[in-house]
Structures are given as structure tokens and as C-alpha cells.
Amino acid sequence: MHRRGAHVGSRSILKAASVITMDPAQPRAEAVAIDADSGTITAVGSLAHCQGAAPDASIEDLGPAVLMPGFIQAHDHPVPAAVLCQQPAHWIAPFVGFPTWSELEALFDRLRKQTPAGQPLLFNGLDRLLLSIPMPDRTSLDRYFPDHPVLIFDITGHALYFNSRATQLFGWTNAMPPADTPDARWTRRSDGTAGGVGFETQATLMALSAFLPGVVPSPLFNLGAWYATLARNGFTAVGDLGFVSRLRAPMEALAALPGCPVRYSLYQTTYDPAAHSDMDFGELSGMIRRVGYKIWMDGSPSIGTAAISVPYLDSARARIADVPVGSAPGLSVLNYSLDQFLALVSQFGDKDFQIATHINGDAGIDVVLDGYEQALNGLGLSGLDHRWRVEHFATPSREQCARAGELGVTASMSPFQALYWGDLYDGVIFEPSYGARWQPYRDAYDGGVRPTFHNDGYLSPPLPWLNIQNAVTRRSASGTVHAPEQSLTLDEALQAHTINAAWQQKRDHEIGSIETGKLADFVLLSTDPYTVDPARLQDTVHTLGTWISARRVDLDGFMDSVKGIAPRYDQALITGAPPHQC
Template sequence: MSCKSPFNGLALISICCLANIALAETQILKASTIITMDEKNPRAEAVAFDTVTKKITAVGSLSDVQAKAPQATVKDLGSTVLMPGFIEPHGHPGVGGILTQSPTFWVAPTNGYKTWEAVKAKIKQEDAKAPAGTPLMFNGVDKLLQQAPEPTREILDVLTPSGRPIILFDNSGHAAYFNTSATKVFGWTNANPPKNPVGGSFGRNADGTSNGVALEVPAIMEIATPLMLKAIPHPLLSVAKFYAYMSSFGITSSSEMTYNAEQYKPYLALASVPDTPLRISVYHMSTDPTAADEVKWPDPSMARKNGIKLWADGTPWLGTVAQSFPYLDNERTRNAQIILGPLGEKGMNYTRTQLDQILDKFTPLGYQMAFHCNGDVGFDVVLDAYENALAKYNLMGTDHRWRVEHLGAARADQFIRAASLGVTVSMAPFQYIYWGDLLDGTMFEPAIGSQWEAIGSAFAANVRPSFHNDGPVSPPDVLLNIQSMVTRTTDSGKVHGANQAVTMDQALKAVTVNGAYQLKRENEVGSLEVGKYADFVELSADLTKVNPLEITEKVKVRGTWVGGKKIDLKNFIDQVDAIDPSQHKGLIKSSIVDMHAH
């Protein structure tokens, strides 16, 4: 309740205090068991929270909690197991919504489309169903996993006999493919593309006409923007659907790792609706002209700016990674047009001098740094730059919590060095889960590929690793991450690098307290303790009592609570649907930039 008034005096203060007391209500949830993630009090039977402050007031046995709140109502959740809401500290809800939620069709291998044949069948099916002339968007074709050819204009024209415009985004974020009808939406005469933009290019046939391929963000933005504006009438609703999608996996706190100024209004709108299911921490892209600016939010508990996002290198799925070892030369890597390398420091997006200049710009402002990095060479360069900046600005030994993200090729000694610098890491289980069978022996020598995503080594070094899915790169399936990292299994059930398996306790920390720590929210969320927000996930079974190989089969998410409110996802979607979409068209442009940046 707000006590702002044009009047002053003790009388007003007294009235406000009485009003707050009148509105205050304590509620108690009882569960079959509560996994608190509080080392001082690991298990409980009940939790009480204040519906006004939205914070926990008691955790313990039902009798103890009731003794502290005798007037409270008790809601018995029966067989439900309660945990702190899951935390994914590295996400991209904006581009996730635009590129994976309806009206876009998500045809990635991580979303069930394992082959190029499955992608073709989906394109044909939707082309036959949609109203005549309606443009369609598809996202997620993966030449490496699906063994897809380059989907040229000629190929896509055959798949869309209706003649409607379509666009198909590559899973890497570095390419987009389109049919002949789409070129008319772009305004190209006789399918002749314009001059290549700086930093991007349009594929051309021998006669100069478009082959239906756009490479890199400047070119993708030029062709995708006009089509997306026609295909996605309510972009904020698309993002809301991704919020709901994340919530369905038990997530209550996440981040936007490629924030720019155009996203302020959309994220403010989503944070302001009554049934919003996520707390969001944004990391401003260092390349955005306003990245150094302070960003103020009405309710920082729901949305706030944490830091700055930078990119060390590229993606392992295209061979654009700063690593010290080559790819194996075989039919699979050749068909995917992988750069065999090794690129070493040539795979870096910045020189060390440029990195130092960027850190010089943002470090004095007090922001938390977060570096995208996949290669081992890249990790060395990032740690060198971090060490230099931390020493230069007297931050050694302070609680800065600078981050590094993904780290597929990181080594044990690098994690140890990171820990010595106070650097924390967010790991990407999805890289191992979906690509692990290829990484070990097809993409790389087994000594490298089997150790991809060396999360066991990260825990051993005490860098407080978390898990993330980098949505929309993969579904935000927290339970699958836990299952796969505890058993070290891929989605096919195979095991590679069993020495990198983690314990159940470590996996649970990765999706709760460690994620909260990386988002600098450990005093708010991540464990169920007095004074923290009442953010919960309801599970159908106790993760610690289930065979780890059967977690995704035996454990289901029953719902989430944020700030002591049970989230109604239908209400949330309806609330966002009622918002004027014309105010959020900027999401289209920002999502195209974002798709390349993760």
C-alpha cells in the first residue's frame, strides 16, 4: 500500500499503519515436504508468508509455524513437494517469445524436430492450413543436428506451393532463409537483393537474383523486420507466452541477457501486470549507446538492471569459437559448413585492447559484467581482461560477482583461476544434452568432446555454477537439466565424460541458490528463509527420492508462486493480451539483434 499524500503529519502516518495492519494477512502452505535450500534448516513441513510484504515469515513444522502465526489460514497442498522457485540466470525472454511462440513455429531439434524431413513436413503442413497470403515464420533449422541442406529460395518455394511468404531462421542466429514470395514483402524487384549492408550479406544466384539466404544481423534485420511486422501482430503477447512457458518449468526468476533501451517499456509492462510469473534482471548490451545509463524501475524486486553483457567469441555450432583445438574433418562437419579451425584468438570478437577499453568504460560505474564465452582460449582472454580491470579499479577481493556464460570448452584449471578472481560461471547443460553425442568423437576428439560442459570441475573449483538454457536456444527444462547433469546423459541416454557428473545437491543449488547469487538476489530468492520473497515451485515428487534417470518421467511441475501469489498463467496471458500492442513494436527489431547475440 502507498502512503503518499499531499497532507503531512502523524495522523496520516497512523492511518497508513492501521490500514497496512488491516490489510496484512498471513497465509500458511503445508506440503508433504519442503526442500528449503537453506543449509541451516534444509527440510520443513510448512511455510508462512505475509500477503502484503510478500515475504516469508516462518519456516518449519506446521505446529511451529502456526504458533508464530495463530490467525493464519492454512492451505494444505497434499502430496505436493515445495521448493524455492527455480532460477535461470541467463535467459532471453524477448527473442524467446518472438522466435518460439505462436504465431512463430519452433522447428528446432531441441523442440522435437530431429530431422530435416520433420522440418519440411511442418512447413508443408502449416502452409496448407494458414489463410491465403498470411506470412509464416519458422525458427530453429540446424544443419549440424538435423543434417539439413542450406534451405535456399528454390527449396522453400517447393515447400510452399500456396505462394505465401515465409521466413525460416537458422538455429545459430546467424542466417535466415526465405522464399520468392517473401522477396515481394521486402520490396525487391524480380527477387533482386539490394547492396549488401555493412556486416552482412545476401546470397545471390549466378544471375544476380537472391538465392533466399541472408547472413548476419544487418542483412537478417533488413529482410526480417517487414515480414515479422506482418506475421506478429502483438509482439508483447509473444514474449508473455515465453514468460508463461518458462513458468511452466518452475522458473520464477530469470534475466534478459541482451537488454537494450527499446526493451524498457515491454519489460516494464510485463513486470506490472498482476499475474506476472517472473522476476527479471536485465544485462545491458555493451554495444547499445545507452548501456552506461542508469535504468530505474518502479519495483526493482520485479525488474531491474544488473549489469553489462559482452561477447568473447561465437558459437560452437558454426566453428566461430576461440579455442585451441580443431574440429574433426568428416562428412557431418563438412555438410554443416563448420570452420574447422582452431581459430585461437582469431575467434575473439574483440582484441584485448578493445576489451580493456570496454571494461574501463563500465567498471567505474559499478556494474556487474557478464561475458558470453565458449572456447578455452576465449576464457583465458576474458580472465586476463577481468584480472587487469579488477586490479586496476581495486576490486580484487571484493564482492563484484563478475560472470562468464556457457563455457563449453572450459578446463578445470580455468575454473580454479576464475574462483581466485571472484568470478562466477553460468553453465549450459543444453550444449551437452542435445549435442553431446556429436561433440564426443564427431565434432571433436573424445578427450575434448566428452568433457564439454565440465560442470563437475566447476563445482570442484567452487565458482558457484548455475544452469541455464539460453532460451530460445533450447527449452527452459530445469528438471531435464538436473537429470542430465546428475546422470551425465544426453537426450539419447548416452553417457560421455562420467567424471563431470554432479551430485543431486549440487544440481539443486545450481537452479536455486547459485542462480540467485549470480543475479545478486540471494537476499530475496533462491532459498526459503524468513525475510525472502515467497517464491515457490510445486512439484509432484521429491527430487531426492526419485531415480535420477527417471526425474523427467516421475516429477512434474504443478505450478509456481511469486511473492506469495499462486500464478494463474491464463490470467497473465489475458492481462497482456489486453495491452495496446502498438506500444511494443520495437520488440521486433530488438529480437533480431538478440537472436545473433546469444
């Protein structure tokens, strides 16, 4: 267990209106005894029981509030989220304040006039499908921004758009992009120069690294602020599903701060040159640890790069967003063939490390499950407790869910897809029989994949109650119900953000429920969620605070600590260079 410093009055008892434990053997309690020296829970039950177990403990009465295990964000991208979802970058997603293209054009016009020539501008969250706009490119962005390097990230995280001035920041001679790879592809004009669009994760990282020095004064401070945002929404543990080794020093530095509000489980990218390097975090392993590897197999349905088996409907909305109407992408959009995928999985998976694979489409899910089955057999892991993962799992059939469960594969699902795009997927972009069941929670749960929920870092705000609300009601942002038979109970949806997520990260022996011997990671709620209309959970239940290792989180103090170390680590966060030593 990671000690988090000495505390005065190390033993205490927290008494709440109710304690939701997520422990089926004792679903509710009145009080929890905790020990700050070990950071653990020493007793759970009635106040009298906890006093008997810890007779010298002080009692803190939390009044009418409700205590729960801290939420777990199963799939996050902390560094992109830190620099793309906070100023001075501009988060331009429709659901965070820019619902129309005209409002975005007004922002572009204002920034063009206010920003000195040559100053880079960074945007995140362009949603071509919801805004009904064609794909931006180098030509169109040059018209908006002739004098500023501009980089715009698509809402999906699988595409980016840039102008001519940006190619200079990228260091491309005569705007000539590098050769394509499975993880970085570029559109090209007839003369071979950049068309202004890039696809997939290495393209994202390259472009972001080029823009950060001129846009974000202190990336580490932004990263600390992202940790604080997660904590304010009730999260105490998170999975980084795109970790690269050059981020080790700054993330390790944050984990070492006494007030760090979240634990990170790291899934390293297989294309990282140092993917096989040692990642022993020693005494910090309670706060940060590598648990597996991440592979991207397809893209996003919103830009036509998900490996789906059905055709896009020939609708005006689909045409203007440039998705391939009338065609089913199928396996043509996969980043790797089955043989290539199997080779990657076999190279990185073993009894100690999980594999997590991004796959949205049902056609691609078959390939991933085939690859997993062959690799698990080849590695001698078939039938063992490996907990390999599939990320997003947007369109599996009920049969695919059952197959995943039989293989011991677990899924982290994306309620934000059903919430923000459900109205379009159901009948506008896809046939209702296919699109209505987007994110089929019930099939996944019944199939035994122990689903978890996530917000995918910079793709959507980290709002656990909105995820839970969608899973229970199947209501999109408009209030429309899609495939109600795919809904979960409140118990099941809460499991997805607590004990299921802990189990998925192989940390269920430490976190995810309130049980004696586990780490004392809690979230304090304003209201008992079981007394609330499920359609109003997001508006009604509020986070009042969190605890990590039996210590209540002080976010102001944490951010002061981040500010103190930021100068040493900002450059390392941008370039991967060793931090400056005083």
C-alpha cells in the same frame, strides 16, 4: 520490496510433505509462514514453530506435494523466445518434433501451398548438425519459397537464413546488405548482393523486427505466454541476457501487472544506442531491474564459430554441416580483439553493474579472462564481490575454471548443449578427450565459479529438471553417458537453478532459498526429487504451481490481464515506439 496489491487474509502458513529450503543451515522444513502484504517469508520450520510465529495465520495443507524455492532461469531471451517458439512462428528444432530433414521439407511444402503469396513465414530452430544438411542460402530457399518472404533462425541463435523476398522486407535496395559490424555480418554473392545468411545478434534483431509486423498479431500476448511457459515449468525469476532499451515499455508493463509470474534481471547489450540511459524502475524494481551488460565474444561450435583450440574432425557429419573440418577456429572467430573487448568491459563495468560475456570456446575463454583481469584491476574491483559472468562456458579446462574462480568470475552453463549434441561432440565432431567433457560441471563447481544452468530462451525448451538430470547423470538425449567424472550431486545441481542463480544475479538476499525475511517465491512439486531415479527426474517430477511474493500465481488471470493491455504495447514491442496512450 514490491507490493503486489491487497490480499484477504494476508498471513498464512503453507504445510507440505516436505519443504526443501536450499538453506544449508536448515535444509528441510515442514511449513513456511508467509505474509502477502510484504510478500515475504516470516517463519520456516515445523508447523508448530510457524504457528507460534504467526498465531493468526490460516493454514493451507498442500498434501503430499513438496515445496521448494522457485527455479531461476539464469539466461533467457524472452522477446525472441516469445515470437519464435510459439505460433504463428514455427519452432522446427529436432527435439520439438522435426527430427529429420524430410519432415521439415514436408512442412515447407504444406505451408507453401496453404499460405497466401506474399505472406511472410518465420521459422526457428534449424539444426544443420543434427539433420546433416548443408547451410541453406538465398538460392536454396528461393526454390522452396519463390512467393513468400522466409526467415529461418539457426538453432544456435548465431545464424539466420533468408530468401530473396525477405530482402525486400529488410528494406535492402537490390538485395544489397548493409556493411558488416562485429555484431552483424552477412554472406555476399560475387556481385555484392545478399547470399542469404546472416550472423550474430544485431543481424538477428534487425531481421526479426522486419518480420514481426507481418507474422505475429500480438507480440505482447506472445511475450506474456512465454512468461506463463516459464512459470508452468517452475521458474519464478529469470535473467534477460540480451535486453535492449526499446523493449523497456512493454516489459515494464508486464512487470506492473498484479499477476506477473516471473521477475526479470536485465543485462543490456553494449551495442544498444541507449545503453547508458537511466534504468530506474522505481517501485517495480522487485520485478524488473537492470543489473549488468552483455557482450558476445564468439559464436557456436555447431556452425564453426566458437573460439576452440582443437580441430574439427574430418567426418561426414561435419562436412555436410559446413563446419571447418581439419581446422581449429582459435581466435580467428572472435567478435572483438582483446583490446576491443577490454575497452568495452572497462566502459560498461563498475561496482554497480556486472559484465556478462558469451564465450563457448576454450581459446576465447583465455581472452575473456585476460580482459576481465585487466579491467577488474583497472576499475579497482579486483578481489571485490563483482560477480562478473561468463555465459555457456562450454569447453573450459580445469585450469581455466580455477582461474575464473580466483578472479571471482561466475559461469552460467548450458546443459542443453551436452544433452542434445553430446553424442556428436564426443567423437564425431571433436576428439573424445575434448568433446566428452562438454559442459564440464564438476570442474566448474570445483573451480569455485558457482555455476548456474539455463536454456538460452529460444534455443531449447525451459525444462529445469532436464538440465538437472543431465548434470547429475551426464546422459545425452540418446541415453549415452559422456565424461561421468563431470557429474554433480543432486544438491549441487539444484543449487545451480536456485541459490547459485540468485547469487549470480546479486539477488541471493531476496530469493533462491526459503529463509525468513526473503521473498516468498516458491514452486510446488509433485514428488520429492531426492526419492527419484536421477535418470528419470524430467519424467517424474512435475510442477503443480508457483508463488510470487506470497501469492499463488494465477496464469489464466495473468493472460487475461496481458490481453487487456496488449493493444497499447504491441507496436512498442516491434518498433520501440512509445506506447499508445488512451
